[in-house]
Each structure stands twice: as C-alpha cells, then as structure tokens.
Amino acid sequence: METLIHYFENIPSSHRSIILVGGITFFWLLEGAIPLFKFNYKKWKHAWPNLFFTATTVVINFGLAFLLLNTADWVKANDFGLINWLPEMPLWLYVLLGVLFLDFFGAYLAHLVEHKVKPLWMVHLVHHTDHNVDTTTANRHHPLESVIRFTFTLLGVFLVGTPIGIIMLYQSLSLVATQFGHANIKMNRKVDKLLSYIIVSPDMHKVHHHNLLPYTDSNFGNIFSIWDRLLGTYMELDRDKIVYGVDTFPDEVINNDLKELLKQPFQGYRKPTNLEELT
DSSP, X not given: OHHHHHHHHTOOXXXXXXXXXXHHHHHHHHHHHSBSSOOOSOHHHHHHHHHHHHHHHHHHHHHTHHHHHHHHHHHHHTTXXXXXXXXXXXXXXXXXXXXXXXXXXIIIIHHHHHHHSHHHHHHHHHHHTXXXXXXXXXXXXXXXXXXXHHHHHHHHHHHHTOOHHHHHHHHHHHHHHHHHHHOOBOOOHHHHHHHTTTBOOHHHXXXXXXXSBTGGGSOOOSSBSHHHHHHXXXXXXXXXXXXXXXXXXXXXXXXXXXXXXXXXXXXXXXXXXXXXXXX
C-alpha cells in the first residue's frame, strides 16, 4: 500500500493521460464488441463535442491543480480533516476511507446539489442531453461545471484531510469509474446487479440518464454505490425501458451541436413535463 500511495504522490502527467486515453479507448472498443444499445449514429461525430468537453475539463483541472496541492499540504501539516481525527488505523483503511469520503464530497454531493439547484442544473444539463450515452459521455461537462466539480473536490480535500497521494488515487479511480458507468456495454444482469452493491455499475448509472423524473434524480454516485443506498437516492429501472436525454430539451440535433451546448446553461430553466410513474 505504501508503494501504491508513493506512486500516486508522484504520478507523472503522462501516466494520468494514459489512464484517460487508455480508458476511453478500452471501453470504446468494448462497446463495439458487446453494445447494450445499437445506436443509429456516427460514433466519431457523436464523440466530437464530448471529447471537446473532456479536453476543457482537463485544462481547467490542470490550471487549478495548485489549489488542490496547497490544500493537501495544509491539511497534512496541520493534521486537519475527518480521517486525521479518527483513531490510528492501518494504512489500507486510511486510504479506503479517504477515497470513500472524497467520493462523497467530490462526486455524490456535487452531483446531488447540481440536480436540486436550478441554475446549477442548467449547467449540468449539458451532461444529460446526450441521446446516445457511451463512454465519451463520461466527461461531457460544460466548462462551468468543471469549475463547480473542482470546487466540491477542493472542499472534500479540506474536510476529509486527504494527502496528495490519496487525491491522485481517487481522481484516477473516479475517471475509470465514470468511463465504465457510462460505457454502452451489455453486462450480464446478475453480474451488474452484484457489482452495484459495491460500485456504480453501468446499468445502475444508466437509470440516472433516463429522460424523465424521478429516475433522473437518482443514482448520483460515481465510484461507490453506498451513498445512494444509504441516503435514499438509489433506484432501479429495467435497462430496456431507458430512454436517454432530458424531456425538456428533446432536440437531438441541437444537443449534439457544440455551439448550442456551450449556450445551453443560459437558455432558462424549463419545468419537467411530467413525473414518470414508478414501475
């Protein structure tokens, strides 16, 4: 475990790039082999705006990385944060709790708030208006959302008290987890269900991308499914019944146009058309 944390304390930018590009490539190929839905689309054309937003997310996170580093150094120097106030524990447990709590603040809580606060929902909307959810959808975030998500991660680092090694490990796991959760892959239903008791499985996250409430407002987790299960936001829906997109922004052509997506957060909130009855 010490070797692992030491590696992530000093992980080269090239290795982080390999995780990003390698993950997209792996799941892209897997989608071709075992697709969940056979989309009638040109895969590269669909991927273009999503990859653009992936690039802007990388640039923003890189530009603000010094804040994470400075915060991590401060909590370490001052022995500050939740995991540092707990009784002494084995390193593996310290790392696990660090990643688990960062997943809550940096992913689950951020995601929940974005759905409940209307101006933030309009920013997050760009992620949901993809009508053909695949692994490239994972980082389809408007630049404003990238800043919002970074702010929540920074808050998590401060409150949890995680050193830089755990932060880098968390971000790497988070990246692969979100690519996996969005990937258009057809897993055995029982295997997917078993995975969903621990991590966010593809079928579990696809429910979140259904175009109607209340399913859209469920399954907010990124790495671990524990937060949705503990906090009452876990829902199930047969994957064959899932329809991607958002009911209030139904135009698929507009929703795959980069210029329109950049303007989408400023178009004004639209009230949901209806609440779908639970099945």
